[in-house]
Amino acid sequence: MDTLLCDELLQEIFHRVPPPSSAAVTLVSKRWRRLLRSSTTSLSLHFPLPYNPTAITSFSAFLTQHPFLSSLFISAGGGGGGGSGEDPLLLTIASSCPNLRHLRFLSSPVSYFSLYTLSNSCIHLSSISITISRPLNFHWLPYFNSLKNLSLYFTNPLTETNNPKVKDVGFDVELNLETLSLCGVLPGDHGLSFLWKNCKNVKKLKLKSCESIGDYSSFSDFLFSSNNLQELELRTCRSIIDVVLLNLADTCVSLDSLLIYDGGSKEGLLQFINQSKCNLKKLDLRLPLDLNNSHLLALSENLNFRGLVSLRLQSCCLVSGEGLKSLGRALANVLEELALVNCDVVDKELGLLTDLGQNLKNLRRLDLSYNNMLIDKELVSMLASCCFLVELKLRGCSMLSNATMYSMVRSCKKLERVDISYCGRIEMEGVEFLVLNSPVLRRVDVEQRKLSEVAGKWATSKFIEVVS
Known part of the structure; x- marks a missing residue:
């Protein structure tokens, strides 16, 4: 069998093997191991200490067996340099x-x-995620042309020894960065001015x-002069x-997506909402104590x-039906995605979901996950008006039963993706x-134990992916 299949056909088969099983391919024969590695484009590795010469040599030999590697994720146990x-x-x-x-x-x-060495050797690098130490130095960035x-x-931590007084570097470069992510900035990190001036x-x-x-x-100045900023995430x-929000309201009109998690200001x-001139398309908020009506x-x-x-709201404890209903009426013809995840108002206010369903006629994606007290009657009355839904997430809604499944099939003929994991009262018959x-x-x-033999066979024949 091994000799009957050409290299190209074997590699095509390897690409279709699911990740949990692909590791076993290397155990079949040296040829299969060589072909798998030579066709692999993505690797995720953990490299523990110690970084002795033997381990580094073996690591180098392993990487050279993957000539078409384009994506690499390395988690390691320390031992890097930092500085120079x-x-x-x-x-x-x-x-x-x-x-x-x-x-x-x-x-x-x-x-x-x-x-610097990496920029000279890997000239096609388009995405980098790294940890750097203070004092901050970004003079290496222009060397990554792609x-x-x-x-x-x-x-x-920030100290006097690693945070010298920073003077203007005296030159400007136009970096072609499209996505910039920063984690752990502290007061006194004035070296970031290089990024703000050149991105x-x-x-x-x-x-x-x-x-x-x-x-x-x-x-x-960065926000004022940047006409390209479309998405902002604050976690x-x-x-x-x-x-940040006040600068956005005054200067940024190009923003169309805003996410704020775990730390806001009423x-x-x-x-920002009252003064902003940007035409937001997506708003994602997880502000338990900072968002209200x-x-x-x-x-x-x-x-x-x-x-x-x-519109995605998570763990918003101070929001009531009044605010959501007014927003539903204002966005009746445009809103396509609504998420009310772990929001008390879904459980407490009877008729809220019915009202939202009747107003939001163009809703395509609905996420009501982790509303533990949501009952069938409330959801069924909403689904009756949501005939265009293609995605419905109900993960962790433990009070829902098979009645929701029957309503889902009856009202939502366009459903492509459904999440009913950890819905304790939904049984095998409902899933089937x-x-x-x-x-x-x-x-x-859905949990594997809720998938009957008939449902499993039918899912396979209809090419339905079942994720447990």
Whole structure:
């Protein structure tokens, strides 16, 4: 059998083998191992200590057996350089992976020397995620000519010795970054001004666990002069949320997607909603104690937000039906995605879902996950009006039963993806009814024990993916 199949056919078969089974391919024969490695384009590896010469040599030999490797994720146990030292792992990657395009290297801080070497060897790199140490130095960035996506994690604490007074570097370069992600910025990280001055083409900005934005003047200039910024994510950034949102409201009209998780400001968010001139398309908020009805009412009244197509709210404890109903009426003809995940209002306010369903006629995706007290009657009354749904997520709604499955099939003929995992009262019969009677279903998330033999065979014949 092994000799009857040509290399190309074997490689095509290997590409179709699911990840849990692909590791066994290398055990069949040396030929199969060679062919699998020579056709592999993506690897995820953990490299533990110690980084002795023997381990590094073996690592280099392993990488050279993957000549078409384009994506590499390395998690390691420390031992990198930082500053001006050398990173044996990163230097090995630089010398062994000339075709690399995506690198995620999450170990100890990388050295700047290794980054220069990497830029010379891997000229096609378009995406990098790395940890760097203070003092911050970004002079290596212009050497990555193909770089589009950059994620930086700052790890060591800020001290007087690693945070010297930073002067203007005296030169400007036009970086072609489209996505910039920063994690762990602290007050006094003025070296970030290099990024704010030279990243005018950024379309997506992500800030996580940041207590500062470095040089505030440079950041304001960045928002003012950047006409390309379309997406902004702020995660656990309570101390900078006001200054960021107020700058956005005053300067940024190109923004169409905003995400704020775990750290907001009631006043700052309200002022942004009232004053913003951007035409938001997507809004994603997880603000348990910082979002209330006044924000939702302001959203419904600002004409600039009448083009909102996606609204996601998670763990919003202070929101009531009044705010959601007003927003539903304002966005009746445009909203395509609604998520109310773990929101008390879904359980407490009877008739809310019915009202939303009757108003949001164009709804395509609905996520009501982790509303533990949501009952069939409330959901069924909403689904009766949601005939265009293609995706429905009900994960963790433990009070729902088979009655929801019957209503789903009866009302939502266009459903392609359904998540009913951890819905304790939905039984095998309900899952089987869904699989057998949904004409365009392509994926269902459900526990394996709830999938009957008949449903399993039917799912296979209809090419329905079952995820347990």
